[in-house]
Amino acid sequence: MLFMATCSFGLEKVVFDELKKLGIWIEHKKDGHVFFSGEIDAMYRANLWLRTADKVFLVLKQTKAIDTFEKLFEAVYELPWPDLLRGESTFPVLVKSKKSKLTSTPACQSIVKKAIVKKLQTVYPETTFPESGEEMVIQCWLENDELIVAINTSGEGLHRRGYRQNALHTETPMRENLAAALVNLSGWEKEMPLYDPFCGTGTILLEAAMIAYNIAPGLGRFFAFEKWKMCDTDEWEKVRKVALESRDETTKVTLIGSDQSHEQISLSLENIQTLDIPPIKLFDQDIRKVSLEGVGFKPTSTIEKGMIVTNPPYGIKSDAKDIEEIYQALARRYHAWKGISWHIFTAYENIEKVFGQEAKKRRKLYNGGIKCYLYSF
Template sequence: MKPFKLTATTPMGLESVVSREVKSLGCEQITVENGKISFEGDLPSIARANLWLRSADRVLIQMGEFPAATFDELFEGTKALPWSDWLPKDAAFPVEGRSVKSKLSSVPACQSIVKKAIVERMKQTYGIEQFPETGPVYPIEVALRNDRATLTIDTSGEGLHKRGYRTLSVEAPIKETLAAGIIQLSRWRSGRVLADPCCGSGTIPIEAAMIGRNIAPGLRRSFAAEKWPVIPASIWQEARAEANDLARWQEPLEIYGSDIDQNAVSAARFHAGEAGLRDAIRFEKKPAEQFQIDQPYGCLVTNPPYGERIGNRREVEDLYGDLGYVASLHETWSFFILTSYPGFERFFEKRADKKRKLYNGRIECHLYQYLGPLPPFRQTEASDGIASP
């Protein structure tokens, strides 16, 4: 099979992070757009991208893109695509859709048209009239924007944030993919201290430990494309074997998580165990204002309450003041704090060196970055590199 076009979707604001993750996999022809990174790949690229991309939401095969201002254009454009290259006779192919600023605004109607067009193309290829859809699942999406249609097949299945370790419910958790992105935007590397004094269910410390030990985030889960006959099982086996070989399972790390909520701390410890990282992280129950670690050049990375789902306004403002006090005690540390709360810097009592707009789910936030000095042995490193396979 010739190289084809893949797309890694990503939360707005993390495109540069995911782009460099894709580049680290050896992929070529990389194009960065809002919310997605497109690149050229082959069958092994599907397996490696799903296993290794830390901050992407999904990995999609881009089947085609064409003008679609009418239902006829949508039907004919879809029918012209080589669906049988991917879909066997028994494929289950549910169609989802979305439409933005397009004449074809009825998403259910567009989904129906695409489904019919795919069936017609497969009738021509396979010479049969009925398709039982009893086989592997090929989730298809039609995305319409400005009267152009993009047709994709989702290789991931469940979103890539579902690593498999976070099974207990804790209020307002941060997505694993966003946590990984924030860590990769920070100056943290294995060999430095990383701490989260509002750790909740432990996502930020756990994602940091996975980065520090170069553990592929998808190693403990499965993907939709693993069941596709077009991708030999040996490709997935080789990709997982490579990931196992590249992991630094025993690398010592100094990662700390704390929270005022004992239930959250207990959940964090459990999740670290599920991720195989119980020995890599120290969790304890402690209010944020009592956080102190007597080591230089650490990184504090946290997603504190915003007052939207957890905490009232006064509690949140007091917490931000406490974090500012913690910063005053750790002058050589770097701080990376994600919040949607307006006027955060006023309560932290210091203006950020950098701010970056990110989205925690549908909540518009800013990552406030306070950049302390780099450790002497890291002076030549870039400030926001990523771990790579």
């Protein structure tokens, strides 16, 4: 079976490496997509364990030269829909088209839907389908007239881990899979003390904790495939059981967070409780007043380095003078606190000027459509 993990631009290599670590066979990658193959358990494990991907799809077809509605209909009709869908299944269709002759996505969606209904009618006597049962979202991509037909096995995005219900009420939540990617790209290892001085709801620290304690990110949520006809419940339960038994809290991990907002710190505490992980040191403090002693951020004797991974405000909702002062406060601490590596994710483009030096690495990533960089100093 062929599967595809989708991700934000710039994270393909990170997702590729995660799949490799899971022992899953990778076919190839392109912008925003990593293709992999295996039996159904590869899909279960990818959904349960991938920290940085958006969704996992089962690829039903990949074919070139789909440049007319007739060809689109035929390509979709050929697929074994009665094996995948029940008579009452709900099957919304989404189409994305890029650089292709078939540009009207509503028209393509209606053709794809028609082809599926026609095929189902060869097995089910209904003339119309109630679509009242479990949902299987059918997603088609057309790019340079090449068609991919796939089904979304994850359901809602993999960033929805289930531990951050309260993020819905906050102003500046960061997606969990982006936070995990920042931790991954920073090169953090669980023996290093990690500090986030703008921790907000604690996403970066919580993702680091889940990595350190080997907690599968998908254990607290539901996946679309669980209700499908093709889901092998016993096999899925086995994969979940292995994940539950993999949790390991024996290593002592030093995670520290601060934020000027008391409310945000309270939300972080709620999230820690939901995940039921060992305590994380949290305090409310404006960065302009934070001292190294206050953080208690001492690089350990075994690992020379400590690390800061953080996502400061960058001006969309804050006043420009405030923003400048925040980055100046960070720069002063960067120069004064020795032996610590800094990884700052921001859209604030003056950061290198304020720090008075070029970043060692600058990685372009998107945060909800906003172009940002992860600056590593």
